[in-house]
Amino acid sequence: MTAGDVILLVGTTKGAFLFSADADRRHFEADGPHFHGQSIYAMAFDGRGGRRRLLAGTGSSHWGAVVRWSDDLGKTWADPAEGNVRFPSSTGASLNQIWQLRPDGDQRPDTVWAGVEPAALFRSDDGGETFELVQGLWDHPDRPRWQPGGGGLCMHTVLPHPTNPERIWVAISTGGVYRSDDGGGSWRSRNQGVRAQFLPEPDRYPEFGQCVHKIALAAGRPDRLYLQNHWGLYRTDDGGDQWEDMANGVPSDFGFPVVAHPSDPDTAYVIPLTSDEFRCTPDARMQVYRTRDAGDSWEPLGAGMPQRDAYLTVLRDGFATDGLEPAGLYFGTRTGELFASTNDGDDWRLVAEWLPPVTCVKAAVVPA
Amino acid sequence: MATVHLPAALSAYAERRRRVEVPLPQDGTVAGLLDALGRAHPGVRQRVQDEQGAIRPHVNVFVNGESIRFLAGLATPVAEGDEVWILPAVSGG
Numbered sequence: 038m039t040a041g042d043v044i045l046l047v048g049t050t051k052g053a054f055l056f057s058a059d060a061d062r063r064h065f066e067a068d069g070p071h072f073h074g075q076s077i078y079a080m081a082f083d084g085r086g087g088r089r090r091l092l093a094g095t096g097s098s099h100w101g102a103v104v105r106w107s108d109d110l111g112k113t114w115a116d117p118a119e120g121n122v123r124f125p126s127s128t129g130a131s132l133n134q135i136w137q138l139r140p141d142g143d144q145r146p147d148t149v150w151a152g153v154e155p156a157a158l159f160r161s162d163d164g165g166e167t168f169e170l171v172q173g174l175w176d177h178p179d180r181p182r183w184q185p186g187g188g189g190l191c192m193h194t195v196l197p198h199p200t201n202p203e204r205i206w207v208a209i210s211t212g213g214v215y216r217s218d219d220g221g222g223s224w225r226s227r228n229q230g231v232r233a234q235f236l237p238e239p240d241r242y243p244e245f246g247q248c249v250h251k252i253a254l255a256a257g258r259p260d261r262l263y264l265q266n267h268w269g270l271y272r273t274d275d276g277g278d279q280w281e282d283m284a285n286g287v288p289s290d291f292g293f294p295v296v297a298h299p300s301d302p303d304t305a306y307v308i309p310l311t312s313d314e315f316r317c318t319p320d321a322r323m324q325v326y327r328t329r330d331a332g333d334s335w336e337p338l339g340a341g342m343p344q345r346d347a348y349l350t351v352l353r354d355g356f357a358t359d360g361l362e363p364a365g366l367y368f369g370t371r372t373g374e375l376f377a378s379t380n381d382g383d384d385w386r387l388v389a390e391w392l393p394p395v396t397c398v399k400a401a402v403v404p405a
Numbered sequence: 406m407a408t409v410h411l412p413a414a415l416s417a418y419a420e421r422r423r424r425v426e427v428p429l430p431q432d433g434t435v436a437g438l439l440d441a442l443g444r445a446h447p448g449v450r451q452r453v454q455d456e457q458g459a460i461r462p463h464v465n466v467f468v469n470g471e472s473i474r475f476l477a478g479l480a481t482p483v484a485e486g487d488e489v490w491i492l493p494a495v496s497g498g
Contacts, residue, residue: 118448
């Protein structure tokens with residue numbers, strides 16, 4: 038791999054795979070599996086501060102979870118002997134799974150955030166080698182009332198504000214969206230307007246407790262976020278103070294991932310599923326939905342993907358963009374397909390199939 | 406000394422050995438033995454016990470053929486010459 042190449046980090050329930058391509062993104066070479074038999078729900082590429090570091094949240098059903106890293110693009114991986122994401126003894130909690138690894142912005146080039154199960158936020162200031170619990174969120178008075186969803190009580194999304202280092206969003210299933218405006222010291226729930234379908238009327242719009250599946254930051258407009266809920270698609274233009282329904286013309290507003298276009302703040306992508314009872318692509322067609330007007334309307338994109346007999350599922354972290362222009366978009370399925378588009382989603386192709394169930398896809402351009 | 410048998414996955418933290426001799430701990434328990442094992446072979450303890458000290462749910466520890474879950478757990482006594490096995494339990498999919 039050389040500078041300018043595109044690298045895909047693909048986590049599965051049985052190991053991680055790396056795919057790489059030249060800048061033209063025509064042909065991807067596969068490498069792996071890494072971490073045989075381990076479930077990899079979180080991966081990240083960190084190209085800040087001269088690094089070329091891969092991060093992987095590895096989990097063994099027997100031997101526990103740990104963050105591993107590679108500074109040689111996956112040839113070797115550091116394996117911290119005593120673990121590096123550990124709850125303090127005062128919490129009485131123990132780590133179950135690492136759900137999210139998120140390098141901070143360039144203003145904090147050594148900071149990496151980890152979202153874990155049980156729902157908690159950890160912070161590293163050495164590039165992901167050691168982590169400490171963010172106590173302010175752990176001590177939040179709402180926390181005892183958060184409830185586990187189907188994937189456990191997990192913090193699955195961490196979004197640092199791109200220019201304001203004091204502002205950070207996290208999302209929890211089921212707890213909802215929380216925002217800090219003081220660098221992680223204190224947190225407020227930010228769920229106004231988001232429905233909790235699983236609660237009785239008239240209590241379906243609680244202050245917190247929503248089952249948020251994913252949030253994504255719009256490019257170049259950092260207080261706009263898109264949200265895929267457990268039923269419901271939303272947009273906020275004020276950093277989460279108020280969310281507006283944007284499920285206008287999708288076959289279902291149930292799904293897991295949402296991806297924001299890397300340069301156009303009005304463009305975003307979702308992958309609807311039929312329902313929470315039947316978590317497969319509607320009408321057995323593999324279609325990504327794209328909005329170009331911030332959710333006022335959506336169009337299906339299916340060119341190059343199966344349009345019949347396709348009962349596919351894409352999980353919350355299984356969809357990513359590479360940040361290039363036109364945008365590369367990549368997603369993996371629970372049935373082991375990896376699809377790619379390199380023209381903003383207009384056309385798609387199969388990059389890999391017969392992988393283990395895909396839990397995580399991240400994409401990055403290898404820096405010089 | 407007690408003899409501790411390690412599964413393949415943990416032998417990576419013990420110079421690839423599947424069987425190690427561990428001095429008997431002062432407190433004479435499995436907990437003390439695992440502490441001594443972890444000090445001698447960093448990486449083993451983190452994988453057998455979580456950060457609060459509990460044996461991970463899908464790991465079994467046997468003393469002379471009996472699971473400590475059916476003995477006294479981490480307080481199970483260990484004596485000179487005992488055979489201790491650490492094994493992955495049946496799990497996964």
